[in-house]
Amino acid sequence: MYTDLEAQLHDLFWNQEDVLSELPLLEKFYDGKASLEIGCGSGRLLLPLLENGLEIDGVEISSEMTDLLKVAADSKGLNPSVVTADILDFTTSKIYDRVSVPAFTAQLLDRAGFRTMLSNMLDYTSSDAKAYLTLFIPWAEIAGELPEGDWYPDHEAKLTDGSLAQCKTKFSINRLQQALARKHQYTVTAKNGKKKTHRSAQDLQWYTLPELNLILEATGWQLETLITDLEEDTQPDSDAHILTLVIKKS
Ligand SMILES: C[S@@+](CC[C@H](N)C(=O)[O-])C[C@H]1O[C@@H](n2cnc3c(N)ncnc32)[C@H](O)[C@@H]1O
Known part of the structure; x- marks a missing residue:
């Protein structure tokens, strides 16, 4: 959700x-x-x-x-x-x-x-x-080109108010079941350094x-x-x- x-x-x-x-x-x-x-x-x-x-x-x-x-x-x-x-x-x-x-x-x-x-x-x-x-x-995950089980930087963008939005991702993959479990950590860092964080999880099939x-x-x-x-x-x-x-x- x-x-x-x-x-x-x-x-x-x-x-x-x-x-x-x-x-x-x-x-x-x-x-x-x-x-x-x-x-x-x-x-x-x-x-x-x-x-x-x-x-x-x-x-x-x-x-x-x-x-x-x-x-x-x-x-x-x-x-x-x-x-x-x-x-x-x-x-x-x-x-x-x-x-x-x-x-x-x-x-x-x-x-x-x-x-x-x-x-x-x-x-x-x-x-x-x-x-x-x-x-x-998800060829990159299937081929082992992304680090399974470790957080890696996925997205980064500046917001119009100058805050920095970032998303880190961590996944585990079941190649036999063709299933990819992803966790995301979203962070917005305001110009004054104040951070807001949100975590989510998604189970994907391919x-x-x-x-x-x-x-x-x-x-x-x-x-x-x-x-x-x-x-x-x-x-x-x-x-x-x-x-x-x-x-x-x-
Ligand atoms: C990757 S986003 C794509 C949103 C939009 N189609 C776009 O391209 O910007 C997937 C969307 O599907 C919605 N979604 C996921 N499971 C759903 C379900 N069972 N019924 C209806 N919507 C669902 C999510 O809440 C999310 O907004």
């Missing part, structure tokens, strides 16, 4: 990672159709596309994130329909043509939850609906393509397009770190 400094610093740190480059893919995917973003957070990917005239609703488990979204939306004169709910309990009478789960959100669900999310999506989507999932494979195809088949979906490392119009890279799947109902 994203709370406290993890919620407040989310967009700042993500925008440093150039994952904003998901925006063109998402804009093309939504294609002006009735759309929903699962795990929309504070609206980092949702609000810019609403400003471009798209119709996108959101569902987000963290009320701190949806509060941030509302403040940002108000400041832009936008009024998106965003529900604060766990996607596993989410129901709606609305029928969507496009559902996105960008920015690795699906990997925060356990393996059973991932399947439940995909099966439930069948209930609130049209017969020719498409869904979009962006997932990552999936390879053959397994994803089996999961899609079992949940009523099939792969339409695979995009690797957010680069469209190139052949899929077999060493890719980021997988974006556009899927359709089978």
Whole structure:
């Protein structure tokens, strides 16, 4: 659950990672159709596309994130329909043509939850609906290129008031179970030296393509397009770190 400094610093740190480059893919995917973003957070990917005239609703488990979204939306004169709910309990009478789960959100669900999310999506989507999932494979952790069990500096950024925001990360990995347990320590140090700290933990799952195809088949979906490392119009890279799947109902 994203709370406290993890919620407040989310967009700042993500925008440093150039994952904003998901925006063109998402804009093309939504294609002006009735759309929903699962795990929309504070609206980092949702609000810019609403400003471009798209119709996108959101569902987000963290009320701190949806509060941030509302403040940002108000400041832009936008009024998106965003529900604060766990996607596993989410129901709606609305029928969507496009559902996105960008920015690795699906990997925060356990393996059973991932399947439940995909099966439930069948209930609130049209017969020719498409869904979009962006997932990552933690190659650096798998290959031992990052120090397992030790804190390492992950992100750092200056805030507008001159404070320094930092995130340290520590992980353990289970390669057999394809599971990555991460702990984060967020610190904001004010110019006068006063510190605020927040710790969080995330259990992430990762999936390879053959397994994803089996999961899609079992949940009523099939792969339409695979995009690797957010680069469209190139052949899929077999060493890719980021997988974006556009899927359709089978
Ligand atoms: C990595 S953030 C991405 C946020 C946003 N999509 C973006 O790209 O800025 C993952 C988001 O998914 C939300 N989330 C995690 N589990 C969820 C669940 N079970 N149901 C709904 N939202 C969830 C988190 O609270 C968080 O805001």
